[in-house]
Amino acid sequence: MGIKDFKVEVNSKKIIHNYQYLKKLKKKEIIAVVKANAYGHGIEQIVELLWSNGCKYFAVARECEAEKILCLKLDNINILILETIEDIEFLNKNKNIEMVVNSLKDLLFLLDNGVRTAQLHLKLDFGFGRNGVIEQDFTELEKLIIEKNLNFKGICTHIFAADYNDMIDIEKKFNNFIKRLDKNRFEVIHMQNSAGVISIKGENCTHIRCGTILFGLQEIGYYDPNIKRAFKLIGRVLDIKDLTNLKYIGYQKKEDLNLEKSKKIAKIRLGYGDGFSKRSEGTMSIINNKKFKIVHISMDSTFILVDDSVKNGDLVEIFQDLEESINFLKVPHYEFLSLINDRIKRETT
Known part of the structure; x- marks a missing residue:
């Protein structure tokens, strides 16, 4: 890595602070959601960091993410896959891998193929429309569970609503269904997303399931001042050029850009090939505690209007x-x- 390359700097102390604070606040164990490369923070580094500080439960979206965690060879760890997977053999070979059941059809398929319910979490969908057994199938689901006397590793839902009253309504429906089934059928009960961790009590829950809030990324309207942000995307100015000597900036003619009578432009080693979208043209960078506008993003470089x-x-x-x-x-x-993809190094500090 060159001295002027960009990196994601992840503050480990802040992540551990958030983890310990949320555990103490809710008095529950945490299922740490680390999908999408731990929301850009680096899945391997984050899992090792949290594991070394007592977290033994992680959630991902897909098998490929679970495989990355398995390669770390950490002891006493459980990995929950949130999306439906088709490779039943993957579950059979890895007893610490668990899977969310996202439909009644999926549950019937898994039972017919001998998958252990000790590796399954039922998910209930109260109108989210993304994943989970839908409400129309609840009666049939309840009948199946009682007739076969099924016990599961877990049961969960997702607090998807932005409206607080809707959140409370989902929590009530979830708790009522658990009572109908008998909560002793489930070792692990979880429902919150990151906003729900702040706003929902989580009655009957054994764990809190949270992702972005662990990294200090909070939803607007659901803010806890004790949560600390850990992510920084930083690098150094690679080169500075006088605009009067340029006809083009990247592939665009100089006159086609709103340069605001600026005289200089700085180049940095970051582009859409790194996952820094061209949509970010017009956003502000910070150099020497001062804001400067990003005016052009190319595959490997970005250009910023600067002053002397x-x-x-x-x-x-x-x-x-x-x-x-x-x-x-x-x-x-x-x-x-x-x-922000793997061309950009993650560095834990």
Whole structure:
């Protein structure tokens, strides 16, 4: 890695602070969601960090993410796959791998093929429309469980609503269904997403399931000042050029860009080949505690309008103001942070 390459700097102390704070706040164990490369923070580094500080339960979306964790060869660890997987042999070979059951059809298939219910978590969908057994199938699901006297590793739902009253309604429905089935059928009960961790009590839950909040990425409207952000996307100015000597910036003609009478442009080693989307053109970078506009993003480079205060080698931070970036890009922070790919090194400090 060159001195002027970009990196994601992850503050390990802040992640451990968040983990310990949430455990103490909720008085429950945590299922740490580390899908999408731990929301851009680096799945292997984050799992090892949390595992060494007492976390033994992790959730991912897909098998390929679970395989990355298995390769770490950590003892006493459980990995929950949130999406339906078709490779039953993968479950049979790895007894510490668990899977969410996302439909009644999936459950029937898994039972017919001899998959142990001790590796399965039932998921209930109260209108999210993404994953889970839908409400229309609840009666048939209840009948199947009682007739076959099934016990599962876990049961869960997802708090998807932004409206607090809707969150409470989902929690009530979830608790009522667990009571109908008898909660003793389930070793692990979990329901919260990161916003739900802040706003929902989680009655009957044995664990809290959270991802972005562990890294200090909070939802607007659901904010806890004790949670600390751990992510920084930083690098250094690679080169500075005088605009008067240029006809093009990247592939665009200089006059086609809104250069605001600036005289200098800085180049950094970050581009859409690294997952830094061209949609970020127009966002602000931070150099020497001052904001400078990003005007062009190419495959491997990005160009920033600067003034005479900026020098070659100065530190540059991207996405420092997350709320500003969210408002400009019109997408949540976990989308644009997760896009930063493996060409950018993750460094835990």
